[in-house]
Amino acid sequence: GAGVSQSPSNKVTEKGKDVELRCDPISGHTALYWYRQSLGQGLEFLIYFQGNSAPDKSGLPSDRFSAERTGGSVSTLTIQRTQQEDSAVYLCASNPDRSKETQYFGPGTRLLVL
């Protein structure tokens, strides 16, 4: 079946602009996670959704970052007033529910802020 999909696959933006990154999880998966992979910081957790609620936002690096999930499915990660240090690959993962533990990752969105 279809895996986790993310769009766009690549995004180049200018410093100060806002960007939206989209994640389509595997159908029926209630848990959804966002991570960031960057050269300096490795793989970092950003935020976790259970259904449409986000019980854990502890990894969001600043208030310029926000995320929402609607209909228990698609999630959007928004970065406002982008900075060069936001350049990274943003990964989305889902699992049937958090108790199942194995997370299925999307291919990522590569963000470059000029």
Place this chain on the structure above:
Amino acid sequence: GNSVTQMEGPVTLSEEAFLTINCTYTATGYPSLFWYVQYPGEGLQLLLKATKADDKGSNKGFEATYRKETTSFHLEKGSVQVSDSAVYFCALSRYNQGGKLIFGQGTELSVKP
């Protein structure tokens, strides 16, 4: 807090050599432990996992044993192939923390023919 430490790479081996990538963790309670792999140009995928002490995870000839006494989850393979060239990430999760993954810094493996 919870953390994972992996041996630094890159690791370069000849085909059919023995592989060990060390991973140690710090966590309260009993985390689940994972190895994820990222092949060139591809996304992260689960390689193996173990959910309790003394469990052994295995897949594609790779093995790792959950050692609580040494807080370790070292990855091993008896005979590596060129196709094993990838970046390997050790990770842990805690059910009561939403299952989020805490990753090590990753170890790049390059296998030469």
